[in-house]
Structures are given as structure tokens and as C-alpha cells.
Amino acid sequence: MNLQTLRDRVSEGMGEAQSADSEATIEAVRIKYLGRKGLMPQVMKELKTVAPDERAEVGQLANSFKNELSALLDSRRASLAPGADESGAAPFDVSLPGRWLRRGTRHPISSVIEEAVAIFGRMGFTVAEGPDVETGYHNFEALNTPPYHPSLDRKDTFWLDDGRLLRTQTSPVQIRMMESRQPPVRIVTPGRCYRRDTTDATHSANFHQIEGLYVDRDVSLSDLKGTLAYFAREMMGPDVAVRFRPHFFPFTEPSVECDFSCHVCGGSGCRVCKGSGWIEIAGAGMVDPRVFERVGYDPEIISGYAFGMGIERIAMIRYAIPDIRLLYENDMRFLRQFA
Ligand SMILES: [Zn+2]
Secondary structure, eight states: OOHHHHHHHHHHHHHHHHHOOSHHHHHHHHHHHHSTTSHHHHHHHHGGGSOHHHHHHHHHHHHHHHHHHHHHHHHHHHHSOTTOOTTOOOSSOTTSOOOOOOOOOOOHHHHHHHHHHHHHHHTTOEEOOOOSEEOHHHHTGGGTOOTTOTTSOGGGSOBOTTSOEEOSSSHHHHHHHHHHSOSOEEEEEEEEEEOOOOOOSSOOSEEEEEEEEEEETTOOHHHHHHHHHHHHHHHHOTTOOEEEEEEEETTEEEEEEEEEEOTTTTTSOOTTTTTSSEEEEEEEEEEOHHHHHHHTOOTTTOEEEEEEEEHHHHHHHHHTOSOGGGGTSOOHHHHGGGO
């Protein structure tokens, strides 16, 4: 067989393969060209009779045709509907009902974070995030908590071998933001925190916080009060009252604790608020001037407030969840309630 004849047969074969549209015709093409008595063995057998100057080319063409035709036939076969037979019948019963996938629900922690971010977003706060693995400087020193300070239990911290730690609060994000930009800064920092707490109904070694920071000229404690009061009403309902009690945090001066009136009893006293009528929600205060100095802000010109609260605590109060562990056990019977 000379080169030209082979070329013709090759293009013929590829055309036949291309138009084969059933298992049977595909198989017929395969047998015709690649089968034991097909074209290919014949070409190989006759190769020694081919003119010497064409022999190499005929051999090469025959080989590449073999591979290309096989690949084309495979792809033709794959393109036939899976399971369809030559009669064209559907491979499955189209009248059977479909399989339903159960719809997921938002986790209460995610819901509270999303809602809090949306509420603060309406007041102009944007979201800032930082690393879970922090330096001791960002987690303690920059927040005015020197190594010898008793206010934060450093032994309650997960330390890594390289001297870094799992952040015990989301406050280091505030430091990172102030280090990297000039006022005004108005951010909330939702995120995961870690403390070496023994897990019980109200404690978990892994929990979530959302903190806020507003730094500008002429920011006052009354701005802070208005911000948290608005948040309280949006999160807990229009009738909630807010009160502030003096407190101490190393990062702020003056510092306050912020309580919301109990949404269950309305302030008259019940089991949820342990009879006091109030529920402790947030720690807050005016950013300490020494913190501003550390990040390079001038405390004579700049002032600001910061606040922080636990996401789990808000979720537990809001949804009347009695045990914090329920939030982490991934029990679908529990989670499906929050559709
Ligand atoms: Zn109450």
C-alpha cells in the first residue's frame, strides 16, 4: 500500500468514526481498521513491500492513525448517554421522585456575628480581621498589659514553642489596625479567641468575640454610650435599657462594664439574670493614652473608645441556650432549630 492510498484510508476511517453514533457502529469501525483482520495489521504486513523512500512515512502515519482512531472511538463511546441502549430508551425511570437534599441552617454563632457586624455597619464601622496566632506584644504589651501585670492571667494562655500565642482576645487586631493607618479608625473585629479554660456550661477554651474601636478627634464617653445603646436595641429589642458601671481594663481609661436590662423579665428579676434584672454584656472604655503613644498617635489630639463582647454569651441569652457546649457539639437536632 502506498502513502497516498493510506492517507485516503486514514481520512475515511476518521470520518466513519466521527459519524458512528451507537455502540454497534463504533465497534464496526474498530474492527474494520484496528481488528485482527482490519486495515492496520494489513498495512504492517505489507510495510516491507512499500517503496523504500515512503516506508518510514507510511509506518509513522499508520501508527499515529492507530492512536488517533482509538482515542476518537473512545470519546464517541463516552459521548453516548450512559446506559442508553440502541433503541434510545432512557437509562433511568424519569417518573421517579427526585432525591431531596436537606437544607442547612445558620449556626447561631454565625448569625450573631453577622447581625452584629450589620448593626455596627449601619453606624459606619467596617470589619477588620487579624491572625489567630499572635505575638505577646500585640496580645499583651501593646494593650498596656506588661508581663508583670496581674490583670490578665498569662498562665491562662496557650503559648506556642516559638514564643507566640493563640490570641486571648480580638483586641490585638485593634493594635494592628492603628499601627497601619492614621485616624479616623472605625472598625469591628469579630473572631475566634482562645483561653486555657476548663470547659463547662459557661466556659470554652475556644470562643468568639466582637470588639469595636473608634478613634478620631473629639470622641467622648457619650459617643460610646450611644453606640452601645443603639446596638442593644437593635440586637435585643427596642425596650432594652443599658447601664454602665465603672470597671478596670488595662487598655482603657476610664473603663466601664456595660449591662443590658434582662430581656426575659424586663428588669424585674428572673433566673436568667439571677434576680438582678441586668445582664453583663460588654467591657468598654476610652482608649488609654499610653496605647495611642505606642502606635504613634498623639493622645493630645486623638481620642477614642473601644468595647468588646462575647458572641457566645449574646447567642445564649438571645436564644435561651443553657449550655455553651451545645454550640460546639454539631448535634443536628440542636442546630436545626435555628432555621
Ligand atoms: Zn431577668
